[in-house]
Amino acid sequence: MLQYTFRRTIAVLPTILCLIVICFFLMRLAPGGPFTSERPLPPAIMANVLERYGLDQPLYVQLFTYLKNIFFNFDFGPSFAQRDRDVNDIIAAGFPVTLTYGFWSAVFVLVLGIPLGVIAALRQNSFWDYVMTGFAIFSQIFPNFVLAPLMVLTFTLALGLLPGGGWNGGQWEYVVMPAVALGTSYLANVARITRSSLLEVLGSPYIRTARAKGLPERTIMIRHALKPTLLPVISYMSPVFVYMITGSVFIDVFFSTGGIGQSFIDAAYTRDYSVILGLAILYSVLTFVLNLAVDLAYAAIDPKVRSGLK
Amino acid sequence: MSLLSVRDLTVKFSNRGQSVTALNGISFDIARGERVGVVGESGAGKSITGFAMMNLLSRPGYIDGGQVLFEGKDVLKMSAREQRSLRGNRMAMIFQDPMVTLNPVLTIGQQMVETLRAHRKLSHEEARQIATVKLKEVYIPSPEARLDQYPHELSGGMRQRIVIAMALLLDPQLIIADEPTTALDVTIQADIMELLLEMCRSNMVGLMLITHDLGVVSQVTERTLVMYAGRIIEAGKTRSIINDPQHPYTQGLINALPQQTPPGSRLKQIPGSMPSLNAMPSGCPFHPRCPLANDLCRTTMPKVVQYADVEVACHEVQRLQSDLTSEAAQ
Ligand SMILES: Nc1ncnc2c1ncn2[C@@H]1O[C@H](COP(=O)(O)OP(=O)(O)OP(=O)(O)O)[C@@H](O)[C@H]1O
Ligand SMILES: [Mg+2]
Numbered sequence: 001m002l003q004y005t006f007r008r009t010i011a012v013l014p015t016i017l018c019l020i021v022i023c024f025f026l027m028r029l030a031p032g033g034p035f036t037s038e039r040p041l042p043p044a045i046m047a048n049v050l051e052r053y054g055l056d057q058p059l060y061v062q063l064f065t066y067l068k069n070i071f072f073n074f075d076f077g078p079s080f081a082q083r084d085r086d087v088n089d090i091i092a093a094g095f096p097v098t099l100t101y102g103f104w105s106a107v108f109v110l111v112l113g114i115p116l117g118v119i120a121a122l123r124q125n126s127f128w129d130y131v132m133t134g135f136a137i138f139s140q141i142f143p144n145f146v147l148a149p150l151m152v153l154t155f156t157l158a159l160g161l162l163p164g165g166g167w168n169g170g171q172w173e174y175v176v177m178p179a180v181a182l183g184t185s186y187l188a189n190v191a192r193i194t195r196s197s198l199l200e201v202l203g204s205p206y207i208r209t210a211r212a213k214g215l216p217e218r219t220i221m222i223r224h225a226l227k228p229t230l231l232p233v234i235s236y237m238s239p240v241f242v243y244m245i246t247g248s249v250f251i252d253v254f255f256s257t258g259g260i261g262q263s264f265i266d267a268a269y270t271r272d273y274s275v276i277l278g279l280a281i282l283y284s285v286l287t288f289v290l291n292l293a294v295d296l297a298y299a300a301i302d303p304k305v306r307s308g309l310k
Numbered sequence: 311m312s313l314l315s316v317r318d319l320t321v322k323f324s325n326r327g328q329s330v331t332a333l334n335g336i337s338f339d340i341a342r343g344e345r346v347g348v349v350g351e352s353g354a355g356k357s358i359t360g361f362a363m364m365n366l367l368s369r370p371g372y373i374d375g376g377q378v379l380f381e382g383k384d385v386l387k388m389s390a391r392e393q394r395s396l397r398g399n400r401m402a403m404i405f406q407d408p409m410v411t412l413n414p415v416l417t418i419g420q421q422m423v424e425t426l427r428a429h430r431k432l433s434h435e436e437a438r439q440i441a442t443v444k445l446k447e448v449y450i451p452s453p454e455a456r457l458d459q460y461p462h463e464l465s466g467g468m469r470q471r472i473v474i475a476m477a478l479l480l481d482p483q484l485i486i487a488d489e490p491t492t493a494l495d496v497t498i499q500a501d502i503m504e505l506l507l508e509m510c511r512s513n514m515v516g517l518m519l520i521t522h523d524l525g526v527v528s529q530v531t532e533r534t535l536v537m538y539a540g541r542i543i544e545a546g547k548t549r550s551i552i553n554d555p556q557h558p559y560t561q562g563l564i565n566a567l568p569q570q571t572p573p574g575s576r577l578k579q580i581p582g583s584m585p586s587l588n589a590m591p592s593g594c595p596f597h598p599r600c601p602l603a604n605d606l607c608r609t610t611m612p613k614v615v616q617y618a619d620v621e622v623a624c625h626e627v628q629r630l631q632s633d634l635t636s637e638a639a640q
Contacts, residue, residue, distance in 0.1 A: 203368065205405060206413040211366055212405075213425045213476075214397035223424070227415045303415060303460040 001299070005292065012288045016281065020070075023280045024063050027273050034080035034271040053080060066277075076278040081270035087278035094252075094260035095282070100170050101257065102245040105183035106237075113187045114233065117194025121202070132191050139188035148181040148254050165256040178255045182248055186240050193236050198229045227301045234301075238294035242287045311382055312339040313483055313516050314363070319376035321355070321362050321540075323587065330587040332358050334540040335376065340484065345510060345517040347527035347548060349563070350537035353584045356520045359537070360486045363518075364397055381483075399429040402477035403486045404506075407493035408469035412461040419457030422476055429480055444475040448505060467498040471505065478509055484516040492522070503530060524567060528552045536560045539585055539595035546620030556622040558600050594625065602626045 035041065035049055050056045054065060069075040076087035120132040142150065155177065156164035168174050201207060202225060210224045252261030260279065267275035299306045321333035333355050340346050348356050361367050363378050365385055378385040380401065385393060397403075405411040413421060422441035426432055432440070438457060445453035448471045461469055470490060477485050490506060491499040507530045510517045519531055527534055527548060534551045536544040536559065544557040555561045562580035564570060571577050582599040585591055593610050597603040604625070612625045 205407070205411040208366065208368070209403075209405060209411045210413065212364060212397055212403040213428065214394045214399055215424060215428050216394065219424065219428070223416070224413050228413075301415060303417075304462050307460075307463070 001296065005296070008292055008295075016284055016288070017067075019284050020067065020277065020281060021063065023277055024066070025059070027271075027276060028059060030271075032271055034273060036271075053078065066274075070281075076281070077274040079267075079272055079275050081267070081272040081275070087274050090263050090275055091260065091278060091282060094258060094263045097167055097170065097257050098252065098259035098261065099245055101175050101178040101182065101251070101259070104175055105179040105186075105244050106241060108179055109183040109187045109190050109240075110233075110237070113190030114194050114230075116187075117191040118198055118229075120191065121195045121198040124199075129195075132188075132195065136188040136192050139185045143185060144181045144248065145250050145254070147184055148177070148251065151177050151181055165254070167257045167259075174257075178251050178257055181255075182244060182251050186237075186244075189236065190233055193232050194229065197232045198225065201225045201229045204228075231298065231301060234294055234297055238291055241290045241294070242283075245290070246283050246286055313342045313344075313381060314340040315377075315379045316359075316363065317377040317379065319359070319362055319378065320374045321358050321367065321371060322374045324370045324372065325588075328588075329374075331374075331590075332371065332540050332587055333362065336537075336540075336542050338535055338542060338545060340516050340518060342483065343510075343514040343516055344533065345507075345519065345531040347531035347534040348518060348520045348537060349522065349524060349527055349534060351563075351584050352522075353539075353586075354537040355540040356537055357488050358540075360403065360488050360518065360520055363486060364401060364403060365393055366397075366403075395429065398425055398482075399480045400482050401484045401486065402480070402482040404473055404477050404488065404490045406489045408466065408473045409461065409493070411473065412469060414461055417458055417460055418464075418472055422457070422479060425476060425479055440479065441475075444479055445472065447478070448472075448475045448509070450475070466494050467502060470494060470502050474502070474506055474509060478513065478515070481513065482515060484518065485510065486518045486520070488520045489522070490519075491526075506530070524552065524563060525569075536563070539590065540587070541595065541623065542614075543596065543624070544620055544622045546622075550619035554618055554620075556617055556620055556627050557596075557624050558602055558626065559596050562599075594623075 033055070034053075035046065040046075041049070047056070054062060057065070066077060069077060074088075076091075078086045079090060082090070116128070116132055116135075120126075120129040123129055139147075152164045155162040162173050162177055164177075166174055207220060207224055210220045215224075246260065249261035249265055251257065252259035253265060256262075260282075263275060264279050266272070267279065295305075315338070317337050318335040319333055319337070320331065320335050322329040322331050336355075336359065338346070348359065350356055358367070358371065361371075362373055363385070365373070365378070367373065373386060376386075380396065385396065388396070412418075419438060419441060422444070423434060423437040426437040426440055427434075441457060442453045445456055450456055450468065450471055456464070456468075456472070464472070470493075474490075477487075485506075487506060491502050494502060503526055506517070506519075509515065517531070519527065521527060531548050533546065534548045535542050536551065536555075536557065538559050544551065544555065544560045551560060552564065555564055559580070562578075565578045566580060568577065580599055585595060585598070591598055592608060594600070594603070594607045594612055597607040600607065606625050610625075612623045612628060614621050614623045615628055615631060617627050617631050
């Protein structure tokens with residue numbers, strides 16, 4: 001398993017390198033730059049600024065310097081738009097925020113979604129089954145950009161229970177709404193997937209075998225049905241995790257959390273090359289790490305996958 | 311008293327408020343240590359019979375009357391707890407495809423140990439010991455090592471041996487085997503069947519063998535039930551059924567056997583196919599395919615009568631029988 005993790009890590013490095021190079025050139029292809037504005041700077045000052053950030057160098061030299069700094073100093077360079085901050089600062093400020101509410105959002109989705117799906121499957125066509133179906137429809141009609149304002153209307157403006165935005169060092173009152181707004185539509189999907197997966201598992205021949213062996217119902221559910229039921233849920237959650245933890249631009253902007261999504265938007269507007277690039281790298285590394293984690297979780301559950309890893 | 315008697319067992323499937331009858335009041339007995347074959351074309355209701363005997367039908371199937379008496383007690387009336395203590399313990403089941411009937415995420419050992427411990431007070435170690443012994447009995451090489459393997463790591467034949475060992479774990483009185491070799495390679499089918507026969511003989515275990523294969527039935531079983539469209543249409547000693555079948559359907563099955571066909575000529579299949587549950591013909595369900603069908607067959611279901619060495623439900627057989635009795639009377 002360790003060896004497998006190691007191999008995967010080595011294998012992903014060239015991919016990330018390619019990604020950096022492609023992003024680097026793509027951004028430079030777009031017209032304009034971090035220092036173009038309505039009122040052009042006098043040429044002398046412009047030259048000065050370009051020199052300070054090394055933008056006067058040929059592109060390949062810029063790329064090389066950039067890569068060198070990343071690999072040897074773990075330095076993603078200065079921000080072009082925000083004076084005196086560098087990319088590391090910006091990520092260090094925004095990422096913990098996003099990570100926090102993203103994590104709680106994932107917890108919210110799994111801890112509620114899986115049991116809801118299980119109950120709906122066990123009590124097919126019961127009250128809870130209808131609650132779940134209704135909820136799934138609800139979450140499709142109200143995506144997070146509709147749900148978030150509704151929540152603020154209800155919990156902040158009408159009831160005065162929760163703050164309508166801000167972060168305040170991640171106190172729980174500030175985390176609840178971003179996490180719930182981000183997770184709700186996934187929660188409905190997780191419940192739906194769990195329900196159909198469990199129904200399929202319960203109809204499977206090995207569950208019939210377990211019944212025919214005279215095992216108690218609880219053993220059948222927990223030992224025989226649970227693990228296989230979770231496999232599709234894990235597959236579904238793998239890209240969702242990445243999305244949640246890297247944050248939603250909408251949530252960050254709407255709740256003014258100061259998360260990384262906000263930085264991304266700002267950087268895109270101001271052509272802040274180094275920040276965009278830094279965030280792109282962060283996203284791709286996270287994608288890789290979480291995919292690996294999901295694959296390992298899969299292997300932990302399914303012995304067939306496990307023996308394939310060796 | 312026979313080990314198991316099924317009386318007027320009826321099974322239905324509900325389908326959008328309507329229900330169709332899959333088993334139509336069937337009755338039969340299995341004596342202690344007796345091996346009984348159940349044959350019939352696909353869809354006859356053989357598997358449904360097996361599940362109903364364990365009260366293991368899953369929705370939308372349900373039992374709509376009848377009794378399943380195991381050692382004189384009606385399984386269908388027992389509490390859930392009593393039923394559980396019967397399943398896997400006194401009555402075990404072997405299913406068709408061991409690849410899908412063993413849980414893929416649990417080791418062989420885990421699946422054997424849990425069965426033992428569900429029924430007996432045993433430590434994990436003691437249960438493993440018993441499991442090892444049983445695996446040895448079904449000729450599995452290095453049984454200890456097998457216990458820690460997962461189903462996908464074993465060959466199909468090995469898996470089915472393990473399933474047989476699993477069924478024998480608690481020394482049941484009856485094993486219901488539903489096409490235990492159909493999913494296997496032809497070359498090992500005979501081995502597995504022989505093993506099953508040997509195990510049942512040496513342990514005095516009753517066997518209900520569900521199969522398509524009349525050849526297997528004649529090798530393994532002492533009595534045979536022939537099913538058609540949810541009914542037992544002929545039952546008797548396997549020897550009599552194979553050598554002197556009375557029902558036109560059974561005759562058709564036997565004539566369709568490759569051994570009965572001269573090399574190079576076509577197999578004599580029964581024309582037509584089994585009616586579906588929601589389009590059951592009136593009268594005898596076999597009449598649309600029967601070469602001997604007459605008006606009576608089209609309107610009334612024949613009663614079961616004893617004729618030659620078998621019990622059979624057929625108007626034509628009844629007519630022959632009454633001819634005989636009237637001849638005898640003259
Ligand atoms: N879940 C279900 N819903 C509706 N009908 C069903 C269901 N399961 C089985 N049946 C019907 O019950 C009848 C008997 O099925 P059963 O599985 O007992 O047949 P079988 O004799 O075992 O056939 P095979 O040789 O193919 O295994 C069939 O007509 C089948 O269509
Ligand atoms: Mg069947």
